[in-house]
Amino acid sequence: MNGSMMAAEIKEQPAVLDRILSEGRAGVLDVARAVRARRPRFVLFVARGTSDHAALYAKYLVETRLALPAGLASPSTMTVYDARPDLRDVLVLAVSQSGASPDIVEPVARARAGGAVTVAITNAPDSPLAATAEFHLDVLAGPERAVAATKTYTAELLTLFLFVEALAGRNGDEAGALPQRAAALLEREEEVARLAVRYRFAEQLVVTARGYNYPSAREAALKLMETSYVVAHAFSGADLLHGPMAMIDRGFPVIVIAPEGQGSLALKPVVERLGDLGADTLVVGDPTLVSLGRVGFALNDLGPEWLTPILVILPLQQLAWHLARERGSDPDRPRGLRKVTETW
Amino acid sequence: MNGSMMAAEIKEQPAVLDRILSEGRAGVLDVARAVRARRPRFVLFVARGTSDHAALYAKYLVETRLALPAGLASPSTMTVYDARPDLRDVLVLAVSQSGASPDIVEPVARARAGGAVTVAITNAPDSPLAATAEFHLDVLAGPERAVAATKTYTAELLTLFLFVEALAGRNGDEAGALPQRAAALLEREEEVARLAVRYRFAEQLVVTARGYNYPSAREAALKLMETSYVVAHAFSGADLLHGPMAMIDRGFPVIVIAPEGQGSLALKPVVERLGDLGADTLVVGDPTLVSLGRVGFALNDLGPEWLTPILVILPLQQLAWHLARERGSDPDRPRGLRKVTETW
Numbered sequence: 001m002n003g004s005m006m007a008a009e010i011k012e013q014p015a016v017l018d019r020i021l022s023e024g025r026a027g028v029l030d031v032a033r034a035v036r037a038r039r040p041r042f043v044l045f046v047a048r049g050t051s052d053h054a055a056l057y058a059k060y061l062v063e064t065r066l067a068l069p070a071g072l073a074s075p076s077t078m079t080v081y082d083a084r085p086d087l088r089d090v091l092v093l094a095v096s097q098s099g100a101s102p103d104i105v106e107p108v109a110r111a112r113a114g115g116a117v118t119v120a121i122t123n124a125p126d127s128p129l130a131a132t133a134e135f136h137l138d139v140l141a142g143p144e145r146a147v148a149a150t151k152t153y154t155a156e157l158l159t160l161f162l163f164v165e166a167l168a169g170r171n172g173d174e175a176g177a178l179p180q181r182a183a184a185l186l187e188r189e190e191e192v193a194r195l196a197v198r199y200r201f202a203e204q205l206v207v208t209a210r211g212y213n214y215p216s217a218r219e220a221a222l223k224l225m226e227t228s229y230v231v232a233h234a235f236s237g238a239d240l241l242h243g244p245m246a247m248i249d250r251g252f253p254v255i256v257i258a259p260e261g262q263g264s265l266a267l268k269p270v271v272e273r274l275g276d277l278g279a280d281t282l283v284v285g286d287p288t289l290v291s292l293g294r295v296g297f298a299l300n301d302l303g304p305e306w307l308t309p310i311l312v313i314l315p316l317q318q319l320a321w322h323l324a325r326e327r328g329s330d331p332d333r334p335r336g337l338r339k340v341t342e343t344w
Numbered sequence: 345m346n347g348s349m350m351a352a353e354i355k356e357q358p359a360v361l362d363r364i365l366s367e368g369r370a371g372v373l374d375v376a377r378a379v380r381a382r383r384p385r386f387v388l389f390v391a392r393g394t395s396d397h398a399a400l401y402a403k404y405l406v407e408t409r410l411a412l413p414a415g416l417a418s419p420s421t422m423t424v425y426d427a428r429p430d431l432r433d434v435l436v437l438a439v440s441q442s443g444a445s446p447d448i449v450e451p452v453a454r455a456r457a458g459g460a461v462t463v464a465i466t467n468a469p470d471s472p473l474a475a476t477a478e479f480h481l482d483v484l485a486g487p488e489r490a491v492a493a494t495k496t497y498t499a500e501l502l503t504l505f506l507f508v509e510a511l512a513g514r515n516g517d518e519a520g521a522l523p524q525r526a527a528a529l530l531e532r533e534e535e536v537a538r539l540a541v542r543y544r545f546a547e548q549l550v551v552t553a554r555g556y557n558y559p560s561a562r563e564a565a566l567k568l569m570e571t572s573y574v575v576a577h578a579f580s581g582a583d584l585l586h587g588p589m590a591m592i593d594r595g596f597p598v599i600v601i602a603p604e605g606q607g608s609l610a611l612k613p614v615v616e617r618l619g620d621l622g623a624d625t626l627v628v629g630d631p632t633l634v635s636l637g638r639v640g641f642a643l644n645d646l647g648p649e650w651l652t653p654i655l656v657i658l659p660l661q662q663l664a665w666h667l668a669r670e671r672g673s674d675p676d677r678p679r680g681l682r683k684v685t686e687t688w
C-alpha cells in the first residue's frame with residue numbers, strides 16, 4: 001500500500017520513546033556528565049530540515065530550563081563562506097537523523113577544531129557525523145525508510161530533552177508518561193482522517209504556534225509540504241501579527257497548534273484575530289481555544305508544556321499522511337526528494 | 345495616490361544610506377569602541393518582523409567577519425516563559441524601527457540585568473527600547489509612514505554592517521559606493537514594473553537565496569505578503585532541497601535572489617533543479633544564473649557580496665509595490681496591519 005512505511009513508522013513512536021527512556025538514558029547521562037565538566041557557556045545548534053525543528057525545540061529548552069544563551073548556527077557561514085569563529089566555551093549540538101549531510105558534518109569538524117565541545121545526535125551511530133563529533137547520542141529509532149521523517153523526529157526531541165535536563169542536573173523523570181500518552185493519541189486516528197478530508201482542495205495553509213510548540217508548527221508545515229504538496233507556511237503567533245496577517249482573508253485555512261500552557265494563553269489573541277478575519281481555523285490543543293476555532297482537535301492531559309511538542313506532532317503527522325492519500329500521492333515517496341539531502 | 349508614501353520612502357534610500365555614512369558613522373564608532381572594551385564572546389540578536397531579517401543579515405556578518413558565534417534570541421522564552429539566562433560576556437543587539445514593541449523591550453531589560461552588553465538599533469532615539477539598552481544607534485532614516493518598512497530596513501542593514509566592521513577593527517569604507525549603486529538600481533523601476541505584471545494572478549510564490557542574501561529572500565517574501573497578499577514563502581536554497589522542493593511543480597513561481605558571489609555559486613544546483621521541474625523561475629542577480637531562469641533581472645557590479653543585501657532588496661521592494669498596485673490594493677495601508685505591532 002502507498003504510504004505503508006510512513007504509517008508503520010508513525011505507529012512505532014510509543015515504542016521508540018519507551019526504548020529511549022529504558023535503554024538510551026544511561027548514555028545520555030554519561031555524555032551530559034562529561035559535557036558539564038567542560039562548563040559550556042553558550043550552546044549552538046547545527047541542523048537542517050526536520051532535525052532543525054528538533055534543534056529549535058532544544059534551543060527553547062536551553063534558554064528556559066538550562067538558562068544559557070543559545071543560537072542556531074547558519075551552516076553556510078562555515079561551508080560557503082569559510083568562517084572560523086572562536087568557539088571556546090561553546091557547546092555545539094549537531095542534530096541529523098542520517099548523520100550524513102556534508103553541510104552538517106563540516107561545521108562540526110570546524111567547531112571541534114575551533115575549541116567547541118561537540119555532540120552529535122543521530123539515528124546512525126556509524127555515520128560520518130557521529131565519527132566527527134567528540135560525543136555521540138544515538139536516538140535509537142531503528143531504520144527509518146519513509147522519506148518524510150516521523151519517528152526520528154520525536155526520538156530526537158526526547159533525546160534532546162533528556163540531555164538538556166541532565167545538563168541542568170535533573171533526571172527527566174517527567175518524560176516517563178510519554179509512551180503511554182503517545183499511544184493514546186495515536187488511537188484517535190479516525191478523527192484525524194475526517195479532518196484531513198477538509199483540506200483535499202486546499203492549495204495553501206498557514207500553521208501557527210507559540211513558544212515550545214513553534215517548532216511543532218514548522219515541522220507540521222514541512223510534513224504537509226513533503227507529503228501532500230500543499231504550500232504550508234509556519235509562523236510563530238507573534239510573527240504572524242508582524243505582517244503576514246495581511247494575506248489571511250475569509251476562508252483562509254490556518255492550523256493553530258496550542259496545547260494548554262503559556263503558549264496557548266499567548267495565542268488566544270491570535271485565534272480571536274483569525275476569527276474576526278473569517279479564517280478557517282483548526283485548533284489542535286487547549287479545549288478553551290478549540291471553542292474559538294472553526295474546527296478543533298482537543299487535547300487534554302498532555303503533561304508539562306515543555307514536553308507537549310513530543311506529543312502534539314503525532315496527529316499532525318497523521319494529518320499529513322491522510323491528506324497525501326486523499327490527494328492520491330504516496331506519502332512514502334514524495335516526488336523529487338531523497339532521504340539524505342546532500343547540500344553544502 | 346495609493347502607495348505614494350511607500351513609493352517615496354523607497355526612493356529616499358540612497359539619501360538615507362548617504363546620511364548614515366556621513367552623519368551616523370561617528371556614533372557607530374563610539375559605541376563600537378565601548379563595546380569592544382567589554383570583550384563580548386557571543387552575540388545574541390533580538391528582533392521581530394522586518395528587523396528580524398536585518399538581524400539575520402548581521403548574524404552572518406558576526407559569524408563570518410567578526411568570527412564570533414551568534415544566535416537569534418527567541419523573545420518568547422523571556423516574555424512568555426520567564427527565562428533568565430546567564431548573559432555575561434554576551435552582546436545583545438536589539439533591532440526595531442519603532443523601538444516600541446514590548447516583546448523586544450522586555451528581553452533587553454532582562455538581558456541588561458542579566459549581565460549582557462546591550463545595544464539598541466532603532467529609528468527612534470526617544471523610544472522605550474533606546475532608553476532600555478545601555479547603548480543606542482540611530483539608523484537616521486527619518487519618519488517612516490508606510491506600514492511596510494523599506495528605508496528603515498536598508499538603514500538597519502548598513503548601520504549593522506558598519507557596527508560589526510567597527511567591532512572587528514575595520515572602518516567599513518567599502519560601503520562608500522552604496523548610495524550611488526542604490527540610486528542606479530532604483531532607476532530600473534520600469535523593468536521591475538513589467539516583471540510585476542507576471543504575478544498578477546499568482547496565489548503563491550517561493551523566494552529563495554543563500555548565505556548573506558537569505559535574509560533578502562525572507563524580507564522580499566514579507567513585503568509581498570504585506571502589500572500584495574500573495575502567499576510568499578522564503579527558504580534558504582539548502583532548506584528548499586530538504587523537503588519543500590516536493591511542492592514545486594510545473595509553472596510554480598519561484599524568485600531566486602542571487603547576486604554574484606559564493607551564494608550564487610551555491611544556488612546554481614537549486615536553479616538547475618527548479619528548471620528540471622519546470623518551475624517559473626525569476627532570477628534576480630548573477631547574469632550567469634539569470635540565463636538558467638525563465639525570466640531575469642541581471643545585476644552587475646554590486647560590489648562585495650556581504651554588501652549586496654543592502655542593494656538587492658530595492659528592486660524587490662519595487663516589485664511588491666507594483667504588484668500591490670496591479671492587484672488593486674494600497675501598498676501604504678495593508679489590511680489588518682498596524683505600524684507598531686504589540687506582541688508579547
